Amino acid sequence: MTDLEDEARLLARYLVGRDPGGEVVERYTRGHARLLARPADSADEALVGFVRRHPATLGLLEAACGVLRPHGLLRRKLTVMAAVLEATPDFADEFLPRESGRMGFAATIALHSVRAALKLVLGLALYPVARRP
């Protein structure tokens, strides 16, 4: 298995909590070759390398990147994987609108906002270390 295939599985599991299957992995590697072929900033590459070595930090670091490097390499990779998953019927429901009652709506927004904020705080602390080439 190549590094890119490993990366595809890591990103898919992070986004939808499931293994993506060979078809999605193959499509991600094609998308990656088409959209992310140009060499990236060395600090961005270092950060992706750090995430590969420490997969548990993916959520924290991409939260930090959302503020500091919103269109940097790590988030671009996540966008490509999100696009591939969204265009696959098995995962489509994970991306389609979800209706909720007022309480459910408020709880979902509050829960995920708090989680995003916590991830951001921890991610910002980790970010300088992870980007060290």
Add this chain to the structure above:
Amino acid sequence: MSATDVIVVGSGPGAVHAAAALVGAGRSVVMLDYGDVDRGYASCVPRKDFLELRRTDPGQHRYLLGDDFEGVRLGNVRMGVQLTPPRAHVFADPTIDPVVSRNFQGAASLARGGFGAAWSAVVYPFSDDELRPMGLDLDTLRPHFDAVAERIGVSGGGDDLDRFLVPSPSMMPPLALDSNAERIYRSYLRKRERLTGAGFFLGPARLAVASREHRGRGPEPYFDLAYWSDPNRAVWRPQWTLEELERERGFRYLGRRHVQRFEEDGRRVRVHARNVESAENETHEAGALVLAAGTLGTARIVLRSLGRYGVRVPVLCNPYTYAPMLTWTGIGREVRDRRHSLAQLAVIARARDGSGRLVQAQIISYRSLLTFKLVQQSRLAHRESLAILRTLMPYLVILGIHHEDRPTPRKAAWLERDGTGGSDRLHIEYEADEAELRQQRADVRFLLRIFPRLGCLPFLVLHPGDGANIHYAGSFPMGPGGGELGCDGDGRLRATGKVYLADGSVFPQLPAKGLTFTLMAHANRVGTLLARRQVLS
């Protein structure tokens, strides 16, 4: 060479209506067009509702993302953000007719149907005040609005917007609103007196969409697929009128022709084009020429033909602002899946500065343009962002605000000759002044203050950048006065004897609304007037 009355260049919204008026009056027309077409994506889209298709079609990645992932555009919101792989061909390969600019998103279309092949279909006839700078009035243009409305099929009308948007006799009933729009509109109707008193008017958008069967098209099936395919051909595209024209004896379509320049002698116009299939140069001759290659394409052809390299001509494009809003009154209520994808409601408001200007906007519900595009723009972590956006999306609407545009010395285009035998480069400089930006911000603030009263909570303001909404215009303005690089009252380019312009080039300024419908009416008028001339061929 057979005797041709008129050559029409291009196949977009202006071209097909100029041609239709000419052919309808018995004139012979040759249309020269590059004619790029969809790579076959649209025909892969099953005839199903969007949600059903998403859950069931294993081939959806082809048309949702594209074979070369052209549907995944990484980075900030910019020009063409709403273009999907089945519509991506409307943007020409930028190496064919290069546009150079530091800050203006200038693109050409060489598609069959031009940019009209991906038009948002919102119909905004210009008002008397808005036509005046062209030396026209509503009475002059009304028969042409009506002719175009009949040809394309327009739905809507019978509401508060009628006083601003002249209705046409052939108009069809409005399309059904989706749940969000229905709530906003109901809320408006309850508060109508106070809101209209404040100069704010709302109604279902006038759309070039057949709400019932019309000229063999429609009705709208409410599959929410307008960005992806053309079910029932309910949404008008220039290609549908072009197909009608191709059935007429007096009309000939010559595709894969890249028009380079024209020249005139006393009686005839010669058009030099390159056949991109055979790589041969061709010359076509007629009694008159209608240029409708899109504002930037027409600028290139005119400046090259007249040898005016380096000469600056005006360029305009409506600035645009997006404001996503949450329709909080809908939370917890039923959301209907059956919907169309285009603008649901249109807003017209009187600007607060007492100038009499109109501020205009439209409201769409965000669903069929895919969630990953929104997640990408969010600054939150993807996973949380996805969860939040999925929860918001049933109640998410986007307010798209048009701003007016007027010429200034810092909004200009000029052509640079390529000395190496390559394509000439069209340079564009575009810089709005502080007063314009201040006015735009004031208009946005005004609208965003009204919407909370209609149950909508705006939570972001996005500027896709100058040139992003592709309403290019103003290079050879029509109207009284003006130099030889302007057009007379018939749309004739003054520097020429028999060359007429039938696209956005002729608008001396842009009101805060889409120009496409008025552009089509102008083109119909150009064709009608030209057909009446006695000697053409």
